[in-house]
Amino acid sequence: MTDSWLTTPEPTGFGLDNLPYGTVVHGDRPPQIAIAIGGHAFPLGAAAEAGLFDGVLPDTGVLTAPNLDRLLAAGPAAWRAVRARATELLGSRSHAEAVRPLLVRLDAVSNPLPFTVADYVDFYSSREHAENLGRIFRPDSAPLLPNWTHLPIGYHGRSGTVVVSGTPIMRPHGQRLPAPGAEPVFGPTTRLDIEAEVGFVVGVPTRMGQTVSVDEFADHVFGAVLVNDWSARDIQAWEYQPLGPFLGKSFATSISPWIVPLEALAEARVAPPRQDPVPLPHLLGDHWGYDLSLRVDLNGTTVSRPPFAGLYWTPAQQLAHMTSNGASLRTGDLFASGTVSGPQPGQRGSLIELTWNGAEPVRLADGSTRGFLADGDTVVLGGSAPGRDGTRIGFGAVTGTIHSR
Structure with missing residues (x-):
């Protein structure tokens, strides 16, 4: 699947086949990890708190962490599971009502360093x-x-x-x-x-x-x-x-x-x-x-x-x-x-x-x-x-x- 129900005014390279990960700060919320989709950020912490990732990982605290460190350490099986669920949420119009209120425009967030650089x-x-x-x-x-x-x-x-x-x-x-x-x-x-x-x-x-x-x-x-x-x-x-x-x-x-x-x-x-x-x-x-x-x-x-x-x-x-x-x-x-x-x-x-x-x-x-x-x-x-x-x-x-x- 390459198309999302979420339309954007111009190409960003952040389509459904990409879904890159970062860390965002929006408003008075603390930093949280997010996926970029089109011109928006999809905050995974907020999505996990809303129950949209229930059953995907043994510990959804991986998604509510302030940066990507815990998700990085979780390994390929977790990476695939999160990506598959995010693709489903952002690719199927049946999830639009639950997902749309969580989305934040990319130009409205700041991006801290997405992970702790070890070496x-x-x-x-x-x-x-x-x-x-x-x-x-x-x-x-x-x-x-x-x-x-x-x-x-x-x-x-x-x-x-x-x-x-x-x-x-x-x-x-x-x-x-x-x-x-x-x-x-x-x-x-x-x-x-x-x-x-x-x-x-x-x-x-x-x-x-x-x-x-x-x-x-x-x-x-x-x-x-x-x-x-x-x-x-x-x-x-x-x-x-x-x-x-x-x-x-x-x-x-x-x-x-x-x-x-x-x-x-x-x-x-x-x-x-x-x-x-x-x-x-x-x-x-x-x-x-x-x-x-x-x-x-x-x-x-x-x-x-x-x-x-x-x-x-x-x-x-x-x-x-x-x-x-x-x-x-x-x-x-x-x-x-x-x-x-x-x-x-x-x-x-x-x-x-x-x-x-x-x-x-x-x-x-x-x-x-x-x-x-x-x-x-x-x-x-x-x-x-x-x-x-x-x-x-x-x-x-x-x-x-x-x-x-």
Whole structure:
């Protein structure tokens, strides 16, 4: 079923085949979890209190909780049961009288962070992105380092600075080199960048020492969000050797307020790219990529349309590698793809690539140019995926505006 009895004035990508989950605040009610449908939020706490989910779960307290943590931990059987009942309630006109009074317009709610972020890992899984940065910074060497085609490269980020869309982004300060051979200085970054990514939210945890195979991806992952992993390139360049990203990344990472469940992305599955050399056994199994179309807008000008389908390392491989040493998963873990870039110049998911490290600034609709972000700039990431019968699955936007401190 793709149609709901609830009509909306314009397409939102939040149709009956999507039903993404988030947390909403409306009026004087405390935060509660909700499903987005068209231009409305369907608060699951209020629906559970009205008896609309009786018998669906052993404990309806999962639905009356202030965020998605308890539902994430409940596991795939609970996820399927809640989604099936929500589809019935929103898809059958026989439930309209009971459901309609509970609906709240999306423009009348605020969206806190939808879940408690436990750990945050960011990968580096787009071959085009990795090769572009290799050509920029190592023009006389092979663009990829020797390990890149053998394993998903990643780093462990700072979960406490993962923020929901709309949160102001404060320009970070740090050490940087003002010129080659100069002494380092401390101050605000002059090369603030974006990274258009897709993140995956873990529901079911594991114990320490337990590994998760590629085939077990859907047993642990609840759904997907859009991610903007803001980056201070000059701070990053000075600090990253030999241990990798630190303060140039940890100041803020923005995510979309709605989590698209994996089940909604069934029609978006595509075969993963050919991998050469063949990965080691812990990275082999039944896995797939996703045909997601991303969009990067800077001050209202679309500057890039990165394609997620070509990602070299799939989300299932990322998760399998992340746990291959026995590291445990926790409910609320977030792992992101790394910058998504395609083979064409207009498909690069970061300004450092789009402007070739600032040498070729992008021109905006107002006639101004940008090598990197200026104070007052607003970045909006959007994305969608194919659904059934020609529909589109929307992710909702990730928005951030740069402020000086």
